[in-house]
Amino acid sequence: MIELRELTKRYGGRAAVDGLSVRVQPGAVTGFLGPNGSGKSTTMRMILGLDAPDHGEALIDGVRYSDLHWPLRTVGMLLDAGAFHPGRSARAHLTALAASNDIPGSRVEQVLRVVGLSEAATRRAGTYSLGMRQRLGVAVALLGDPGVLLLDEPVNGLDPEGIRWIRDLLRGLAAEGRTVFVSSHLIAEMALTADRLVVIGRGRLLAETTVAELAAGDDSLEDAFFRLTSRETDYRGMGAS
Template sequence: MIELRRLTKRYGEVTAVEDLSFDVRPGVVTGFLGPNGAGKTTTMRMILGLDAPTSGTATIRGRRYADLASPMREVGVLLDARAVHPRRSVRNHLKCLAQSNGLARSRVEEVLGLVGLTRVADRAAGGLSLGMGQRLGIAAALLGDPEVLMLDEPVNGLDPEGIVWIRTLMRELAAQGRTVLVSSHLMSEMALTADHLVVVGRGRLLADVEFDEFIRSSSRESVLVRTPDAEELACRLRDAGAAVRPGAEDTLTVEGTESAVIGKVAMAHGVVLHELTPHRISLEEAYMELTRDSVEFGAAEGSGR
């Protein structure tokens, strides 16, 4: 369990994180989402004691990270996979971590196999590809077989096979009862991985909710309708209070009413339906809707630069 209570971080006049409170529970994958500059990395650094909070607390299993007797055995962390000596071999990098943290050397070979780096274990870490370097960072996070995992952008640089692998691994670890907190900008991947979502914007909490509830709470659920009488049906649905947008090839996008109601309106007025398909909003659409006013570094409209 990770617990944040009214966590705040200010740098002079800039507030990076403001009054942030949420729990990361064991047994589920918690996705930590937010636009660039939202305070995600700063929050993770405060949890790990790398940055001191201005106020508030962050604890792991009831204790501050600095008070943990054997941190790598309790918390596995991936913040920057490039934070390795470039001339040290993959195997020796992990051996150094194991020795300095009182871990068995046999665990090094176990994690090398687990992350798929056995064949390149004697290669210099600085010569690894981005994806292989990411696997090395994940190996270091897993080295102590911890109960809590904190992974910042773990799929960065991974190929499709690697993305499926890390997704499966995170879900398996959560199923074992471990606490898994993962930040990512890839909404499509979070939709396949996360059970619970914590969304922040401009340092403030925007949502702390189960994945399915986050999708259901969006105001943009819609129904795709295809009919040769599109204009007639659109008028009837607007009279019934629905929002209707005409589309191509005799289609309508209807918001504010359910498929069953649309079908009844069509039948009552003799309108033939060729398609009636509810559209469940995607995580990306729901996320963009929620964070629209919290984007700090957005592109200028109409600019191609």
């Protein structure tokens, strides 16, 4: 489980995340939605210890990410699909990460098959298309067979077949009892993928509910989202998203 307790982060006089308290439960895909500049990326970075909160805390299975002994075996993450050395092959990149977290080398070949990169595994990752880089990022997230997954815009750069693939993958992982937390700006895709939703605006919690409950009374989830966030969009000083 991911638990946020009064999580707060300020940049100058602006609160990027403002007293956010949320529980992301296992066994479901939870979509993380909000307008541009609402604090989604900052929240994910604080969960992963990349940014320090000014107040509150983010816990994964009751502990901070920085206190995990083998982090990749507990949490899989996709924040930046370009986080690899462009001159290194996908197989070499995954092998190095596996060794750093005491993950068997056989797992590298497993995740390459899962993401459809086996035939391209020896190519330099810098030659990959955006969609292939996204698949490599997903492979990194799955490498340690983690119980918790955090993915920021995982369908970015994927074609329609790839989008369906990631949708089915995430739902399958949640069905295995894992915690799956997915940030996205594609509301229609979240309507097809997510079971639950966390919606924020200007760093504050607007809704923590199911897809069906949020969309009830509106023509679509997109309509419900725009109704909920229409007063929470602020494009001034958008240094953090």
